[in-house]
Amino acid sequence: MPDAYKQQIKDTVGDPRLQIAIYNNTGRLVENRKSVVSTEALPGYQGLRDQGHAIKKHTLDHLDHYLELAEKNITARGGKVVYARDSAEACEWIAQLAEKRGVKLLVKSKSMTTEEIELNHALEKRGVEAVETDLGEYILQLNDEKPYHIIAPALHKTRFDVADIFERKLGGAREVVPEKQTQIARRVLREKFLAAGIGVTGANFVVADSGAVVVVENEGNARITSSAPKIHIAVAGLEKLIPRAQDLAVFLKLLARSATGQPLSVYTSFLSPPKRSNEQDGPEEFYLLFLDNGRTRLLADEGKRESLYCIRCGACLNHCPVYRKIGGHSYPWVYSGPIGAIITPQFMGLAKDPWLPYASSLCGACAEVCPVKIDIPKHLLTLRHEVTEMRTREGQNRLEKLAFRLWSYAMRHPRLYESLGKLAAGAAPNPANEAWIKKLPSLLHRGPVAAWLSERDLPPSPAKSFREQWRERQERRHNA
Amino acid sequence: MPEAREAILSAVRTALKRSKGQGIPQPPALDLSFIDTPVADRIAFFRAAIEKLGGTVSEVPGIAEARGRAVELIGARSTVCSSAAIVADCGFAPPAGDLREACASADCGITSADYALADTGSLVLFSSATEPRMVSLLPPCHIAIVPESVLLTSLEELFVREAMPAERSSAMVIITGPSRSADIEMILVRGVHGPGEVHVIFVAGH
Amino acid sequence: MARRVSIFVTCVIDQMFPQVGLAMADVLERAGCEIDFREAQTCCGQPAFNTGYRDEARQVAKHFAAVFNDAETIVVPSGSCAAMIGHHFAELFDTGESPFHGRVFEFSQFLTDVLGVEDFGARCDAVATYHDSCHSLRELKIKSGPRKLLAQVRGLELREMDAVEECCGFGGTFSVKFANVSGAMARTKIDAIIKTGADTLISADSSCLMQMRGALSRAGSSVRTMHLAEVLASR
Numbered sequence: 001m002p003d004a005y006k007q008q009i010k011d012t013v014g015d016p017r018l019q020i021a022i023y024n025n026t027g028r029l030v031e032n033r034k035s036v037v038s039t040e041a042l043p044g045y046q047g048l049r050d051q052g053h054a055i056k057k058h059t060l061d062h063l064d065h066y067l068e069l070a071e072k073n074i075t076a077r078g079g080k081v082v083y084a085r086d087s088a089e090a091c092e093w094i095a096q097l098a099e100k101r102g103v104k105l106l107v108k109s110k111s112m113t114t115e116e117i118e119l120n121h122a123l124e125k126r127g128v129e130a131v132e133t134d135l136g137e138y139i140l141q142l143n144d145e146k147p148y149h150i151i152a153p154a155l156h157k158t159r160f161d162v163a164d165i166f167e168r169k170l171g172g173a174r175e176v177v178p179e180k181q182t183q184i185a186r187r188v189l190r191e192k193f194l195a196a197g198i199g200v201t202g203a204n205f206v207v208a209d210s211g212a213v214v215v216v217e218n219e220g221n222a223r224i225t226s227s228a229p230k231i232h233i234a235v236a237g238l239e240k241l242i243p244r245a246q247d248l249a250v251f252l253k254l255l256a257r258s259a260t261g262q263p264l265s266v267y268t269s270f271l272s273p274p275k276r277s278n279e280q281d282g283p284e285e286f287y288l289l290f291l292d293n294g295r296t297r298l299l300a301d302e303g304k305r306e307s308l309y310c311i312r313c314g315a316c317l318n319h320c321p322v323y324r325k326i327g328g329h330s331y332p333w334v335y336s337g338p339i340g341a342i343i344t345p346q347f348m349g350l351a352k353d354p355w356l357p358y359a360s361s362l363c364g365a366c367a368e369v370c371p372v373k374i375d376i377p378k379h380l381l382t383l384r385h386e387v388t389e390m391r392t393r394e395g396q397n398r399l400e401k402l403a404f405r406l407w408s409y410a411m412r413h414p415r416l417y418e419s420l421g422k423l424a425a426g427a428a429p430n431p432a433n434e435a436w437i438k439k440l441p442s443l444l445h446r447g448p449v450a451a452w453l454s455e456r457d458l459p460p461s462p463a464k465s466f467r468e469q470w471r472e473r474q475e476r477r478h479n480a
Numbered sequence: 481m482p483e484a485r486e487a488i489l490s491a492v493r494t495a496l497k498r499s500k501g502q503g504i505p506q507p508p509a510l511d512l513s514f515i516d517t518p519v520a521d522r523i524a525f526f527r528a529a530i531e532k533l534g535g536t537v538s539e540v541p542g543i544a545e546a547r548g549r550a551v552e553l554i555g556a557r558s559t560v561c562s563s564a565a566i567v568a569d570c571g572f573a574p575p576a577g578d579l580r581e582a583c584a585s586a587d588c589g590i591t592s593a594d595y596a597l598a599d600t601g602s603l604v605l606f607s608s609a610t611e612p613r614m615v616s617l618l619p620p621c622h623i624a625i626v627p628e629s630v631l632l633t634s635l636e637e638l639f640v641r642e643a644m645p646a647e648r649s650s651a652m653v654i655i656t657g658p659s660r661s662a663d664i665e666m667i668l669v670r671g672v673h674g675p676g677e678v679h680v681i682f683v684a685g686h
Numbered sequence: 687m688a689r690r691v692s693i694f695v696t697c698v699i700d701q702m703f704p705q706v707g708l709a710m711a712d713v714l715e716r717a718g719c720e721i722d723f724r725e726a727q728t729c730c731g732q733p734a735f736n737t738g739y740r741d742e743a744r745q746v747a748k749h750f751a752a753v754f755n756d757a758e759t760i761v762v763p764s765g766s767c768a769a770m771i772g773h774h775f776a777e778l779f780d781t782g783e784s785p786f787h788g789r790v791f792e793f794s795q796f797l798t799d800v801l802g803v804e805d806f807g808a809r810c811d812a813v814a815t816y817h818d819s820c821h822s823l824r825e826l827k828i829k830s831g832p833r834k835l836l837a838q839v840r841g842l843e844l845r846e847m848d849a850v851e852e853c854c855g856f857g858g859t860f861s862v863k864f865a866n867v868s869g870a871m872a873r874t875k876i877d878a879i880i881k882t883g884a885d886t887l888i889s890a891d892s893s894c895l896m897q898m899r900g901a902l903s904r905a906g907s908s909v910r911t912m913h914l915a916e917v918l919a920s921r
Binding site: 009010013015023083097128176242276321322325327357358359360361364365367368381384385386387388389398401404405407408410412413414417421424425449451453454455456457458461464465466467468469470 | 695697699700701702703704705707708711722725726727728729731732733735736737738739740742743745746749774777789820821823824825851852853856857859860861862863864865866867868869870871872874889896898899900901903904
Binding site: 021024025028047051052055056058059061062063064067068073077082083084089093133134135152154158159162178179180181182185186188189193195207209210211212218219221223224226228237238243244245246247248249252253260262263264265266267268269270271272273274275276278279280281282289290292296297299300307377394439445457 | 481485487488489490491492493494495496498500502505507508510511512522529534579580584588596599600602607608609612613614617618628633636638639640642643644646647649650651652653654655656657658659660661662663664665666667669671673675
């Protein structure tokens with residue numbers, strides 16, 4: 001594990017203000033969700049999860065069909081579908097379009113996919129200003145940070161942080177009231193919206209039978225981004241497809257409830273641009289950019305294919321006790337939390353961050369709340385297996401491998417197991433306290449025992465194991 | 481990028497062990513059933529849902545009262561109006577000049593709605609010749625004058641009626657309450673980029 | 687005729703908390719079971735499985751399978767180990783279902799769902815709070831059973847803690863690979879425990895109890911920890 005992440009985790013865990021912010025804010029989202037998925041609030045909730053899973057499975061299992069169907073329908077209405085194999089290709093295509101159309105200002109609504117391809121930086125290099133318009137994203141863009149959370153990007157910021165950032169970057173009087181801060185952003189961004197030549201959105205869903213993209217949001221920035229500029233570009237991962245408009249009756253009910261605990265988000269835009277000839281406003285050009293960037297690699301793995309069912313609601317982050325301690329910036333990619341821990345290694349390759357699947361206590365809270373029933377702990381376990389295989393092949397885990405081989409041997413030889421148990425019990429004096437570990441040879445100051453003791457005490461070792469006491473118990477009975 | 485298209489589609493087919501043009505089974509069946517409730521109940525549900533979000537609902541017996549209620553809500557503020565039939569019937573006229581300018585500078589946007597959804601307190605608007613996207617979007621206040629007859633029960637009913645929304649319009653938007661954000665400390669703020677006020681006037685007999 | 691029950695006490699209880707195994711045996715005998723303890727038993731293989739060492743885990747799981755091959759009913763005082771044996775063995779043996787599915791039970795589950803007994807005549811004077819271990823809760827769907835059992839214990843007052851379904855941070859090798867995160871999770875958990883005013887923390891998984899006990903002790907708290915079996919065996 002790279003030192004930078006170790007340090008980031010250590011700093012986050014050690015920052016009491018940040019700890020409270022993460023825990024309370026995710027806790028709010030947990031409570032909000034609970035109130036709208038209860039049996040009283042939504043009796044069919046579990047059935048909806050099954051349906052969501054089944055529809056995503058069907059779509060991903062026949063993805064080539066739905067890609068072509070979506071493309072056909074979008075093209076028929078005068079839109080254009082573009083494919084990009086990776087981030088570079090996607091950014092290059094967008095930059096070239098901006099250049100061709102002479103666009104110097106582009107507005108963006110919140111989209112994890114454009115975060116993934118780091119579109120803003122790529123455009124900046126080409127002299128195109130890209131402005132984030134979601135309030136949280138805008139705050140982070142001003143401060144040059146990546147999102148902390150899939151749906152609540154500035155989760156880690158207090159209103160005082162926001163006041164500092166606005167004061168530094170926008171000038172004007174210091175403002176600490178969120179309502180007033182919002183009005184500042186509204187004013188600044190309104191001008192950007194009306195001046196921008198291109199609007200870039202993500203897509204929560206791409207609807208194949210309609211040739212449409214669906215964008216779900218609360219602020220209205222995605223609506224303006226997709227309505228005011230002359231050109232609308234939607235950037236979507238290949239996995240965002242659903243077969244039918246009617247499927248939204250399932251997914252819209254799941255998404256907002258899981259994400260923010262709303263029965264429905266404020267704005268659901270079902271968009272099939274460009275604007276029709278009789279319509280008064282709306283974009284004149286529309287492009288849907290389908291991004292691969294590792295997705296087809298994952299698609300080929302049938303066992304873990306369902307990782308692509310994710311609808312990016314963020315519920316697994318909010319419920320993850322590990323995310324709630326280490327926060328979003330301790331994860332190496334834009335996708336954080338449990339879903340990030342399974343898709344990052346699958347998109348980017350195992351070798352890049354092999355420690356990531358281990359950053360979980362396997363408590364299963366993520367799978368319990370996933371609206372499309374992705375079995376995240378199961379995939380974490382499979383990935384751990386793949387990581388150990390890879391590290392064994394490359395000889396990177398000789399000590400750990402040896403330890404588990406010896407352990408395995410001992411566990412198959414009950415007498416040896418018992419003798420080793422006695423030996424270990426003898427080595428651990430009673431009562432357990434910090435003092436005795438210091439008396440041990442320095443070798444043991446590292447390794448698992450020391451790691452355990454860095455945070456917790458160990459219980460005193462019993463004088464006799466269960467099996468010894470059981471023998472005595474049976475003997476007593478026999479004699480009685 | 482035609483080579484990217486071919487590469488990706490071919491990678492997808494390889495991953496799925498499918499051949500080009502191979503057929504697919506039917507997608508999973510959907511349950512779009514809903515409980516049909518009387519109009520009075522629907523309005524009650526709609527009211528409960530939208531009031532929780534900070535919007536308001538009025539029920540009026542006719543066009544004259546709808547106009548009266550709208551005028552009351554507008555007060556001294558400026559307006560921009562769509563040219564939907566019921567809005568025109570109420571005596572509100574669309575802007576003469578540039579639509580976008582008018583929407584960007586008005587205090588209140590007045591529209592109708594193609595549907596309303598009782599369960600969630602939502603309005604459904606299709607962009608059209610009479611209903612531009614911007615009127616319900618740019619002004620800080622949105623007033624919708626809606627015929628009672630388009631008040632449906634739920635999302636299910638909407639998608640039963642409109643199985644192919646894209647055939648009607650380039651944009652169907654479902655609006656559920658005022659624009660909001662909780663991006664700063666999870667504190668709820670209304671009126672971020674869209675309208676912070678949403679008022680719905682249901683007109684009986686229409 | 688007495689029901690014959692094979693107990694798998696788990697390596698953690700065998701080596702570190704033998705009193706829990708003895709308490710479980712007492713309670714089962716009180717319920718009329720005849721106990722079969724197979725001395726060749728060691729571990730279910732979970733530590734290796736959860737760390738990604740499947741070959742090593744499989745060898746240990748095979749040993750378990752050989753030892754318990756003909757056992758009709760296996761009772762385990764740990765939701766985590768019971769889930770490993772009843773569910774995850776399927777992945778190790780590449781079978782659709784674990785060969786032990788349907789005949790391995792977590793201790794409380796066996797009492798409430800198989801024997802259908804809730805009152806063991808126990809007495810334990812304590813103000814207690816109960817921690818749902820993650821694997822009992824989510825893999826075995828155990829929630830109300832332990833509470834029903836505790837409701838019958840004389841002298842025991844049960845108080846629910848906040849965020850009762852939140853992980854204690856143990857997570858096997860996670861507790862040492864990410865010691866500081868695991869420790870922080872434990873501290874959040876013990877804050878909730880202490881807030882109830884309980885003097886006793888009860889759970890049905892000894893590893894979770896070891897984690898929370900270690901954190902309570904490090905924080906200087908006097909809250910004691912007891913396995914559910916120990917509470918039910920108390921007189």
